[in-house]
Amino acid sequence: AQKITQTQPGMFVQEKEAVTLDCTYDTSDQSYGLFWYKQPSSGEMIFLIYQGSYDEQNATEGRYSLNFQKARKSANLVISASQLGDSAMYFCAMREFNTGGFKTIFGAGTRLFVKA
Amino acid sequence: IAGITQAPTSQILAAGRRMTLRCTQDMRHNAMYWYRQDLGLGLRLIHYSNTAGTTGKGEVPDGYSVSRANTDDFPLTLASAVPSQTSVYFCASSVIAGGYNEQFFGPGTRLTVL
Numbered sequence: 391a392q393k394i395t396q397t398q399p400g401m402f403v404q405e406k407e408a409v410t411l412d413c414t415y416d417t418s419d420q421s422y423g424l425f426w427y428k429q430p431s432s433g434e435m436i437f438l439i440y441q442g443s444y445d446e447q448n449a450t451e452g453r454y455s456l457n458f459q460k461a462r463k464s465a466n467l468v469i470s471a472s473q474l475g476d477s478a479m480y481f482c483a484m485r486e487f488n489t490g491g492f493k494t495i496f497g498a499g500t501r502l503f504v505k506a
Numbered sequence: 507i508a509g510i511t512q513a514p515t516s517q518i519l520a521a522g523r524r525m526t527l528r529c530t531q532d533m534r535h536n537a538m539y540w541y542r543q544d545l546g547l548g549l550r551l552i553h554y555s556n557t558a559g560t561t562g563k564g565e566v567p568d569g570y571s572v573s574r575a576n577t578d579d580f581p582l583t584l585a586s587a588v589p590s591q592t593s594v595y596f597c598a599s600s601v602i603a604g605g606y607n608e609q610f611f612g613p614g615t616r617l618t619v620l
Contacts, residue, residue, distance in 0.1 A: 394548075423606050435549075435596060435611035442606060481548055493564060494539075494609065496548040 393417065394482055394497035402503045403472045410457070411467040411500045413482030419443075421487040424465040425494070426456065429479040438480075441465055469502075477504045509533065510612035512597050518618045519587050527582040527615050529597030537600045538580040539564075539609065540572060542593040549596065555580055556602075587619045 395414045403409035415424065426438040441449045441456045449456040457466040465484075469476055482497040513528045531538065536557045541549040541564075551564030555574040569591060571583045580599075584591055595615045600607035 396548075399546075425608075427611075433594070433614050435598075435609075437608045437610070440606055440608065483549075493551050493554070495565075496541075496550070498546055498548045 393495045394484055396480075396482055396497040396500050398500045399498075400501045400503065402505060403469075403476075404505050405474060406471055408468060408470045409472055409502065411469070411480050411482075411502065413465045413467065413497060415463050415465060415482075415484045417463070417484065417486050419486040419488045423485045423487065424456070424458070425483040425485070426454070426465075426467045427481045427483065427496075428476075429481065429499070430475075431478070435481075439467070472504045474504050474506060477502060510597055510599060510610055512595075512612040512615050514615060515613070516616040516618075518620065519584075521588055521619055523587050525584045525587055525617070527584075527595055527597075527617070529580045529582070529612060530578050531580075531597075531599045531610075531612075532578065533599060533601075533610065534577060535599035535610070536577070536602045537607070538574065539598040539600075540570070540580070540582045541596045541598065542566065542591075543596060543614070544593050552582065552595075587617075589619045591617065592619045593617060 422443045424441045428436045439451045453470045455468045479499045481499045485494045510531045539554045540552040553572040555561045558577045597612040598609040600609045
């Protein structure tokens with residue numbers, strides 16, 4: 391079974407609008423972390439935001455926030471005030487601290503297109 | 507050097523040939539990782555190393571081997587390349603393995619096996 395599911399292969403958003411990228415995960419571990427990475431067309435992987443399973447507050451980093459719904463096992467990335475430079479591939483990832491060892495599992499990614 | 511470097515940037519390789527992808531980090535990170543990225547599949551872990559002298563298998567280790575003789579270097583070897591190993595390979599590192607530790611990624615190596 392897929393551990394990380396990103397159901398949106400591609401998304402379009404108008405510049406300056408907010409966009410939500412979906413991510414659901416599957417784990418029986420009580421202790422885990424969720425990550426979002428951005429991959430622009432240049433190819434590098436850029437860390438955006440992290441949410442721990444025991445964190446009570448949703449993580450925020452500038453224009454990025456993570457809408458963490460533990461009971462639903464979802465960790466959606468919200469980008470506010472989209473910019474043209476946000477056009478990229480976005481990956482959700484999970485690390486299970488007790489059962490997963492040192493492995494970070496990535497989703498298939500969502501490609502975001504920001505329209506001017 | 508700043509961060510993680512990978513070499514070569516890209517390579518075209520005949521099937522059956524041996525190939526080593528190089529990865530060097532200068533951040534003194536204990537943990538290092540190799541991923542392959544394929545369209546529609548995201549990144550999949552090939553091998554990892556928690557600390558110098560130790561390695562472990564990831565999700566897709568078959569056909570690949572790694573070594574970790576020191577903290578900085580983590581080469582990935584394809585003993586006898588096959589076309590299904592055509593992919594983009596990313597090396598990554600983190601301060602320590604496990605827990606919350608952001609992984610820093612290299613720029614990637616694009617490998618084509620014909």
